[in-house]
Amino acid sequence: MKTYTLDEVQDKLIGKHGTPERERFEYELQMDLIGQAIKQTRQERNLTQEALGKLIGVQKSQISRIESNASNVTIDTLMRVFNALQAKVKFQVELPHCKISVGQ
Template identity: 85%
Template sequence: MKTHTLEEVQDKLIGKVGTPDRDRFEYELQMDLIGQAIKQTRQERHLTQEELGKLIGVQKAQISRIENNASNVTIDTLMRVFNALQAKVKLQIELPHFKINLG
């Protein structure tokens, strides 16, 4: 019986790195991880979704959406969430003749 690496299985089922399907999968996975980190940290800080929402000026429903799928949220909202949770955020944008660090 032949064994396969995780990378081989992902390439076969999702697509090779750099393909649209793989890029979409990687993006959705990252957004899920961000949502889980927000939820876990909020709970560790003993905050409800409603309380976190009030801290950043959004409804409880938006906090729920962010925690369950952070893919359709603005950078501004994410920054406010992380600031309210006292998290350090670093965002770096690099273009050929331009580089900026946010956070």
């Protein structure tokens, strides 16, 4: 019986690193993890979705969508959520002739 490494299985099922399919999968996974982290932190701070929404000026339904999958939210809204949850945020963009870092 042949055994496979995790990398081999992922390459076969999801696509090799650098392919559009794999990049999309990795992006969606990261957005799901961010949503889960927001939900867990909100619950640890004893905030309801409605209370967090009021803190940042959005409806409860938007908080629910962010927690389900943070991929369809603006950076501004995410930053307001992180600020309300007292999260430390480091955001870095690297372009060919420019490097921008934003921290909170």
